[in-house]
Amino acid sequence: MEHLHLSQGSYWILKRVIKLRIKPRICLECPECGSLIEEAPLAVCNECWGPLQVKQDYEAVKDSLKKREIKNREQSLWRYLELLPIKESRFIVNLGDGWTPLTRCQRLEKELGVRELYIKNDALNPTGSFKDRPASVGVSKALEFGFNVVGCASTGNLAAATAAHAAKAGVKSFVLIPGNIEPNKVVQSAAYGAKILQVEGTYDAANRLGILASEIFNWALLNINLRPFYVEGSKTLAYEICEQLDWNTPDRVIIPMGSGALLNSFYRGLADLEKIDFIDNSKDVKITGAQPKGCSPIVDAFHTNNRISPVKEPKTICKSLAIGEPASGKQAIKVIRETGGYADAPSDEEIIEAEKILASREGIFAEPAGAITLATLIRLIDNGVVEEDEKIVLLVTGSGFKSLEAAQKTVGKPVKIPANIDALREAVENG
Ligand SMILES: Cc1ncc(COP(=O)(O)O)c(C=O)c1O
Ligand SMILES: [Zn+2]
Structure with a gap:
């Protein structure tokens, strides 16, 4: 070596x-x-x-893996087994993760004036967020290493994804979450049987406690001691998008950032495809990161001196992205610069508006952390960063069902009517 x-x-x-x-x-x-x-x-x-x-060993993968073979494989992220860090397939824990739709958004294309716009709808994963990808790979790896307890520190979505995969694998799970995450995410994780440890304070406090827990109890904490393996799962987003575009790349991908891990994994996924000769232009995809204005340490560093100043008290409706000390932020900035991408931070109001637009124009119900990519695109069009002829993919990473209270802020109330035809007619006529 x-x-x-x-x-x-x-x-x-x-x-x-x-x-x-x-x-x-x-x-x-x-x-x-x-x-x-x-x-x-x-x-x-x-x-x-x-x-x-x-x-x-990419040379070995290059020799053994062919595009035409992948085409006929199962419709989950495990169709890319050779590129994932699992040695024995008997350890794989698969809830049908990944292989989510890449949807062309013609209505939004017209409205926003962009040539080609797609949404990768990862809200349609088994537990409702992209975190099923790293959780599926992370829990599988934990089993391969011989652990019988798994867990994570989480802003909510990883907690549910970890708990569900642990349930499927028949192993115990502990999840550390901050005090203020959405109730639906807590209930969902509990339903899968996780022991939920709600830590007073922010995600960063929960994460620090997680580092200690992994040492003391010998747990496999997916985004802590298994982090190198866990992040590999998110590379499949890049594999899938390129495959769904007939092994072509988009010009730009807009990616929500919490810790920055997803953005880095996406880029590494493109690099993998180039190493095995599936694509030849991984650096031409402008990787663009999005954080909410109330917690944007990576975006702020990108626009100033590259140095990340932790945000002590995140204040945003995007609970999933409320990470004040982003573990992969430094690498994320490097990727954004290397690819000629950009970073931006819409306000909560812009994000809520984007959530409404996504649902009402394209039929896609996203949580704020997913809708942030559309909010960012709108800003980048307004600021002249995005050009008209770009082929753009937005990652929608989590479902609106995860944070109903955000959606409730914008939708109209049901019209209550008595059960008779006159009342029905009157309600319809009143619009
Ligand atoms: C819905 C959603 N999108 C994006 C992210 C950001 O992921 P990362 O922390 O890898 O940057 C998260 C993280 O929890 C999330 O839940
Ligand atoms: Zn070193």
Whole structure:
């Protein structure tokens, strides 16, 4: 292996390094210092504290995986098995995750004046958000590592996704959530049987406690000690969009950002496709990130000095995106810059309006964290960032059923009528 760092000389590292003499299909790599180590439930590099990433043997995948073969496979994210970090398929936990529709939005195209607009509707995943992708891969990997307790720190959607996959796998789950998330997300996670630990304070407080919990109790916490594997699941969004566009790329993708992990995974997914010769222009897709104005540490850093200042008290209707200390923010900014993308932060009012537009024009009911991508597109058109002839994909990452209180703010009340024809006629005539 190219880069072996033994300077700290710990026996533990030495053991791992020796094992890597046989080139594995999957290992972990530190993008900061280049260290390569055997796969393990580990998120940071022992040498430099960089964020570890899964490294695959793409040459082998290139030889074995063909587009025509994928075409006939099952309609879930597991159609891309060779690109996912699971070695034995018997560990796969699949609720029918992924392979969600990519819908052309002709009504919005006309209204907004863009050439080609698509929505990748990930609200249609089994638990109602894109988090089923990383949860399916993360829980499968936890089983492969031999864990019998899984969990996560979550702003709500990952909690439900983790709990559902744990239920399917028959293992126990603990989820750490902040105090103020939407009641529907809490009920949903509880229904799947998760033990819910509602931590006083913000998501960041829950996350910090999660780091300790993974150490103390030997749990597989998907976005903590299993983070390098968990984030791989979201790469399938990029695989699917390209496949659904007949292995072409869009010009721009707009992606909601909380921790920034989804945006990074999307980009790494495009890079994978280029490595195996499925596409040849991964860097031409302008990756564009969206955060709500009331919690926009990544967007603010993008527009100033690249340095992320934590937001202590997020204030936004997008509860899913209320992450003040984004773990993958630095990499997200790098990706946005490298691809010539952009970052923007609409207000809660703009997001609620976009949620209404999405539902009333395209029949897609999104939670605020999903509708934020349309709110961002509208702003970027108004500001001249987006050009008319672009082919654009918006990721809609969560369902409106998750946060009904947001939708209730904008919809009209039902017209209550007595059960007779005269009352019906009167109500209809009154519009
Ligand atoms: C609906 C929704 N969209 C987007 C995101 C952002 O994901 P990330 O934290 O990977 O940036 C989240 C995170 O919880 C989410 O729930
Ligand atoms: Zn390192």
